[in-house]
Amino acid sequence: MRRALVIFPLLLLTLLALALHQVWTLLALLVVDGRADEIPRASLPALDPLKAAPATDTRRQIIPKILHQTYINASIPLVWQDAQQSCIDLHPERDGWEYRLWTDASALQFIRAEYPWFRPTFEGYRYPIQRADAIRYFVLSHYGGIYLDLDDGCNRPLTPLLVYPAFVRRTLPTGISNDAMGAVPGHPFFVAVTKQLERYDRSWILPYITVMGSTGPLFLSVMWRHWTASGQNVGDGSDGGRIRIIFPDEYNGNPWSFFTHHLGNSWHGADVQFIFWLSRNWLLVTLLGFAIAISLLLTGWFAYRRYFVRGGDAPKWKSASFRQRLPFWRRVSGRKEYELANRHEV
Secondary structure, eight states, X not given: OHHHHHHHHHHHHHHHHXXXXXXXXHHHHTTOOOGGGBOOGGGSOOEETTTTEEOOOOSOOOSOSEEEEEOSSSOOOHXXXXXXXXXXXXSOGGGTOEEEEEOHHHHHHHHHXXXXXXXXXXXXXXXXXXXXXXXXXXHHHHHOEEEEOTTEEXXXXXXXXXXXXXXXXXXXXXXXXXXXXEEOTTOHHHHHHHHHTTTTOOOOSSHHHHHHHHTSHHHHHHHHHHHHHTTOOOOOSTTOOOOEEEOHHHHSSSTTOSEEEOSOOTTOOHHHHHHHHHHHTHHHHHHHHHHHHHHHHHHHHHHHHHHHXXXXXXXXXXXXXXXXXXXXXXXXXXXXXXXXXXXXXX
């Protein structure tokens, strides 16, 4: 019995260690906030209150002046047209900016021409939003520039962000988002992201979780955590690998922030409502989780004692009486041995 009391906890600890290994990166995202790579407000040129534009910025710009956005086709829904136009107006061609709208057709043509190895995965994605997610990583890696979702409007010119080799937006309570990003061409982080997309092309049953984990913000957050943990998040020059972080105050909600947020989430389905319900009722879900865990623990202990432990700590599964109760086994006549029987004879 004493041996059983030792073995069972060891089995539980082993299972727990395996589970923690699988979710360690997600747990790390809860405590890693990216403050060391923050783009602080103090480093941004002040806005000219008369022109609603930043004062002269003499820092060297290394990100190309290309603004990328994606949609199914060129007919942008009315709900996003104001946001789209605000960005176009603040980044005119006369100032050296180029606007590129990537449609489903042009995105597929780009992947076929430049990244044919990724074509099967790109065309095989179950949800269109996965292709919209993936193409943004490829165009930033290939051309550089700034990517914005269509539901993100521009509150001020994004020129001050061009001095960093790459930037992303911090989300709360954990991770980063893929709705506002910028990078120099060939930035090693975005190159690495494009190479990992095939590996993370999995189905997680619910569409929302599948999208988030295969191409969306959760996928990018995991990539970011691996990148920073590996020590590659260094170097602020055009050939550096550092990723700078825009925190919420500089993102939206303030007069000096870069973006305005409009109605979005067009790809969300019924499963998202269930996930949001879980987040709103996290206390109930936590208590239910503990109840289920305790029930499984007690069930496991009962099964362990019932089928694997008997007097003297001899495993019960080695006993003759236990084998006699198993299907497809029979005793060999005249011997204390058993053989596998034909299942049609049982």
